[in-house]
Amino acid sequence: MAAETGTPTTLTLKSNDDELFSVAESAAILSVTIRNMVEDGCAGGVIPLDNVDGKTLASVITYMNGISAIPADEEKKKSYRDKFLSDKDFETLADMVLAANYLNMSCLMDAVSAKIAQVMEKKSVGWVRRKFGIENDYTPEEEAAVKEEHKWTFEGVETDDDN
């Protein structure tokens, strides 16, 4: 998009815990939220990102730089995304999905959602409740009845060692 514009412009992003990050505009506008700010001319000074903490923002910027350095080759981009997400734990992934949603970055959103789904696939119901912070609103009888309906899907589930 902004490939032909002479000198590269750098933006400064600020996390909600007041960390500052410099990032090339061409990489940062992968975020539609940031791109809109740039287009509206509100990106002159520091761009405050109130919903993203410094640790997550650092990670997102690593991704922005990495993915925008790859030419238009969907296979290569996919393998970069796979590698980028391969060592992230659930908490980091959950923070990234929130950040990707806030920053409106569909490619990161898709990749992180798919990664979380992959992590969850063989997990137990208890694990999911803990990680997603969901309160069990079934009575014990209701829960037993729901589990009984498809009880074979509870075979081969990973044991509940966290992570």
Added chain:
Amino acid sequence: MSDVPSELAHEILRRLPAESLLRFRAVCKGWRRLIDSPSFIRTHAANQTSSTTLLIRNSIGTRFCSLTLDSLNFEDTDQTIDLTPVKALYRTGVPRAPVLPVASCNGLILNSHYDIDKTWVIWNPLTRQFHELPEFEGHSRLIGSGLGYDSVSDDYKVVRLDDHWGCRKTVRRTSIYGLKSDSWRVIENYPCDCIWPNQIVGVFLNGALHWLSRDSVIVLVLETGRYHKLPLPEPTGIAELFETHLDVLGGCLVVSYYYMITRLDGWVMKDYGVGDSWAKLFSFGELANIGAMGRLRPVAYFKNRGHVFLQHDDDFFWLDIANDSAKKVIVHGLPHNFTSQIVPGSLFRLDEKEEEDDDKEEQGRCKVD
């Protein structure tokens, strides 16, 4: 540490395999409502087109298991790939299970034993539910069958093509069964120049069923009930051609040409509906470790990676198209003389009528999002 809000949970859940989702109905009432809602089931089914779940049937149909091809590591330099035991799906109560491949659509299977048992059944192998179709009346010879999904009426449809013996002449009839109305209706004759040699089962793609005829692909669009034709690729050496097979693999129509015992050519229609877009996908020639080509069958096509997965008797072969190299894949725990087919897991419920009110509410909510 952040709790994931519900709209993002939705985004994640729709990417999970159906089996995990059936389990996660027990997480909380909200998740169960979401996972059971017709709109979520539709979204999920639409997401499963690139599924790599292989359904495997033992020789006598008493046991089914599944194998997810995605998890295999084919970068391995080994010529054999060892697999952990496959997962058993069978339980008693499922109607007599057909030899694969059969008519299937979005993870549902049409179980039709027209010459032995008149009852046709739509079966969801994952939820293990099945629905018996009303008996089909009249004496006829079955020419073709198929199962498909019409997204316009949001209905699963079963099609059968029959020759009916009336007084003095044979009538060629197309009958369509709709799951919502639970009834058959006759739409029209089927094209009279169709000769279906041995593959009576039509394959479903893009809202239409496809059957192989001698010189073309016969297409029945489920929404309109209208027929049209697509050309077949030109076989090379028509004299040696002894069998043709039509599949849907990797979201594309794939035609397999078997040339005596020496060669199997696979052709893919790259742009659906465009006759000029047939391209040679692979050519499997004589290989030391493969016997008769007639028993070799492509079962999966990974378009992005350029890989084809083929079954040959009790073995699998992994074909890397660009490098023209094939690897034998050893899977432990497989039954002997099995048959296989890609069938994604489906959440579709065959045991109850859809709750339309819930459905509308759900759709409305999703649009606001």
